[in-house]
Amino acid sequence: MRRFGYLVEQGPQGVVRECDTATCGHCQFVMQLPPAPEGRVIVRIAAPCGMCRRFVCDQCKAKGGCEPWEKRMERMERRERLRDFAARG
Amino acid sequence: MGRYAANLNRTLSTTQSLGSIGQGGSLRRHRWIDIVLGCDGTPGDTAVRAAIQRCTALGTSTAVTPVALDPGDTACSALAGHNHTVEPTYTGGAVLLQLVFNQRSTVRWFAAPGEELVCPATSANGIGIQTPVAPSLSGWAAVVFEE
Numbered sequence: 001m002r003r004f005g006y007l008v009e010q011g012p013q014g015v016v017r018e019c020d021t022a023t024c025g026h027c028q029f030v031m032q033l034p035p036a037p038e039g040r041v042i043v044r045i046a047a048p049c050g051m052c053r054r055f056v057c058d059q060c061k062a063k064g065g066c067e068p069w070e071k072r073m074e075r076m077e078r079r080e081r082l083r084d085f086a087a088r089g
Numbered sequence: 090m091g092r093y094a095a096n097l098n099r100t101l102s103t104t105q106s107l108g109s110i111g112q113g114g115s116l117r118r119h120r121w122i123d124i125v126l127g128c129d130g131t132p133g134d135t136a137v138r139a140a141i142q143r144c145t146a147l148g149t150s151t152a153v154t155p156v157a158l159d160p161g162d163t164a165c166s167a168l169a170g171h172n173h174t175v176e177p178t179y180t181g182g183a184v185l186l187q188l189v190f191n192q193r194s195t196v197r198w199f200a201a202p203g204e205e206l207v208c209p210a211t212s213a214n215g216i217g218i219q220t221p222v223a224p225s226l227s228g229w230a231a232v233v234f235e236e
Contacts, residue, residue, distance in 0.1 A: 003201055004201050004204075005198060005199060005200045005201045005204055006198070006199055006201075007188075007196070007197070007198045008196070008197050009190050009191075009194045009195070009196045009197075010194060010195050010196075010197070011191060011193055011194040012132075012193050016190075016191070016194055021198065021200075022204070023200065023201075023204040023205075023206070027183070028185050028206055028207070029184070029185055029186075030185055030186040030198065030206075069207065072209075073118070073207065073209035073210075076209045076211050076214075077209055077210050077211055079211075080116075080211040080212065
C-alpha cells in the first residue's frame with residue numbers, strides 16, 4: 001500500500017514534474033514533497049506528530065498539541081447533531 | 090461506500106470558483122481521492138494557480154450529476170456544481186492543496202489510501218476549487234470521490 005499521495009504535471013513535452021505528497025494529519029493540508037536529491041522544497045514537512053504519529057505541516061506543528069482531523073470532524077458532527085436536537089425542541 | 094466522478098467546467102476566473110462538491114440532503118462524509126485539473130482553451134503560455142479549499146456553504150451553481158463508477162451503486166448524496174453565480178463561503182486558511190501549473194499542462198493529484206481529503210457530515214460542508222491566477226479560458230476539473 002502506498003504511504004504517500006502522488007502529484008504529476010504533464011505538459012506537451014511529457015512530465016513536467018512529479019512528486020509524492022503527504023496529507024497533514026491535523027488539518028489535511030497536502031504537502032508536496034521534494035524529489036530527492038536536488039529538488040526544491042515546496043512545503044516542508046515538520047515531523048510526524050509525537051502523539052498520533054501522522055505527518056503534520058509546519059503550521060500545525062507550530063500550534064502544538066494534537067488534534068487529528070478525524071477527531072475534529074467528530075466534534076463538528078456532534079455539535080451539529082446537538083444543534084439539530086435543540087432546534088427540534 | 091461508492092465512488093463517483095464529477096466533471097466541473099467553466100471559463101476560468103480569478104474571482105469565481107471552478108466548481109464545488111459538498112453535502113447534499115442526507116449527510117454523509119465524502120472523501121476526495123483523485124483530482125485532475127486542466128485547461129482546454131487555445132494553447133497559450135500562461136500560468137494557472139488552483140486552490141482547493143474547504144467551504145461551509147456551497148453558494149449557487151449549476152448542478153452537476155456525479156457518475157457512479159460502479160453502475161451498481163446508488164446515486165450519491167453529495168452535491169456537485171459549477172458555474173457559480175454565488176460563490177461558496179470558503180473557510181479562511183483552509184486551503185488544502187495549491188497547484189500552480191502552465192496552461193498547457195494537465196495536473197493530477199491522487200491520495201494515498203487513508204490520506205484522502207475528507208468532508209465532515211455537517212450541512213453544506215464541502216470543498217471548492219478556486220483559480221486565483223488564471224487566463225480567461227475554459228478550464229475543467231475531474232474529481233473522483235467516495236462516500
